[in-house]
Amino acid sequence: MDPLAATLTALDYAAVAVFGASGALAAARAKHDIITFGFFAAITGVGGGTLRDLLIDAPVFWVARPQYVAVCLAAAVGVWVFGWGQGRERTLLWLDAIGMASYAVVGALKATSLGVPPFSAVVMGVLTATFGGVIRDVLAHQPSILLRRELYVTPALIGAAVFVGLDAMAVPGAVAVLMGFLAAFTVRAGAILFGWQMPGFPGRAE
């Protein structure tokens, strides 16, 4: 495997593990049992990529390669047994930022490599990075990340757009991937460190 492919695979599994753990932590907050931990871990870890694959009519990535789901379940066990992530909200935020930035680029890359037009490929990057968390919040009966003012969808959008833009300009794949990842991660880091926000709707709320 060439270095780029190896890096992408590593980023992919890292994102699955981090999102899986965030799903399990949502289950921990409500004191659920281990099965529900696993359910939330799996749905958060692979949910975004599942939606992407359905939309671009690709075989859903984890069905033929269940190790992705196994990684989620391992993350759930880690949260349960070792209390991974508990009381480490800051660490988790940073891991989640890595996961989000990875998924934004990996999601867009999979779309472009299957011939999806650039605009839709950006959408796929955004959905891959954000929809697992959205499904987690909906199923946990919580307001979703879409409803928080913190920048989350925005960095995913920027990262996916940077990657797709560079890719369309025939920049070498490794460079486009790296720049997309860094763009998403940097904007998210600004949100975590400095509370960066976009302005809310200035008009009347009706």
Added chain:
Amino acid sequence: MDPLAATLTALDYAAVAVFGASGALAAARAKHDIITFGFFAAITGVGGGTLRDLLIDAPVFWVARPQYVAVCLAAAVGVWVFGWGQGRERTLLWLDAIGMASYAVVGALKATSLGVPPFSAVVMGVLTATFGGVIRDVLAHQPSILLRRELYVTPALIGAAVFVGLDAMAVPGAVAVLMGFLAAFTVRAGAILFGWQMPGFPGRAE
């Protein structure tokens, strides 16, 4: 393009724009930023048709033709910049009625044209017309349109059934489309103007 196809395309884009705006207005109510406006606009505008295409195993319509998503984003910008729709609840209700009636017929038509049996084609019309709004409400953490007493699913069902019924009787396409649209629109208009309702469940609520 023949007149029927041109009309259908126009109705299709009109429905996307109207539903997109309704998604952006949901975001406006919570004072979200422009990215969330776009997210809600896109998911509301194309959500119902996306579910339809997944169910009938057609390529998801907007992936290869991202202009549909672009229309949603334009509607979101319109709401943000010009306050489209704000304080115009009545106007919006009527535009939404046109969108719903269009989607009910367009959704059923796409299904029948791909060989889906009549009964399922009616279901596709209903889902196309209603599911974008359902997803919008679930993601906005609001009770969905399914839970309101106002007639909304019912006119979509009637419009889709009228179209599919006439189509099965080999009525010319333009006539079937027009009658289906008018049936859905008329029933919805009755709900808006006169508060038409179906009777609620008369039994005990347990």
Added chain:
Amino acid sequence: MDPLAATLTALDYAAVAVFGASGALAAARAKHDIITFGFFAAITGVGGGTLRDLLIDAPVFWVARPQYVAVCLAAAVGVWVFGWGQGRERTLLWLDAIGMASYAVVGALKATSLGVPPFSAVVMGVLTATFGGVIRDVLAHQPSILLRRELYVTPALIGAAVFVGLDAMAVPGAVAVLMGFLAAFTVRAGAILFGWQMPGFPGRAE
């Protein structure tokens, strides 16, 4: 049709009808109209199998065979007209247990028969058995069955795993189906009769 296939078909329709009725009962609780009854019945009855078919890239089972949706609508009419299930929570719980156990096995069987790897086939059984109820609860704006402490996902998981395990060991299909069904049903029966629970997360809830 051989006896196994006939049994499977019967279990399949029984599960659709029971889940359809449970969807209609959710609508009855909120005093909805008959159309919403039908919508909830259909989405609860066929939702889990729909997700399974999308994930394994099979044609969605009810699109070409709308009689499945018709069974849901008949269940909705039964609840509306005859008050089926109302005041019979215990009876319903047992019927639901049969439906859940059927779907866990039928869902896993469909996946294995299409060449899905064993681990993913278990996931498909679990999703088929539980996701209709999850969608019902999300759309009814209720906390989903995932959030209750009662054993529900767990028996589905056990039933699907027993079936897939025996199937992988080349046990005859009828035996594997029966053992899977009984495993799921027995564990669920224990939950209903004796309040069986899995231990909740023992750590801090943050």
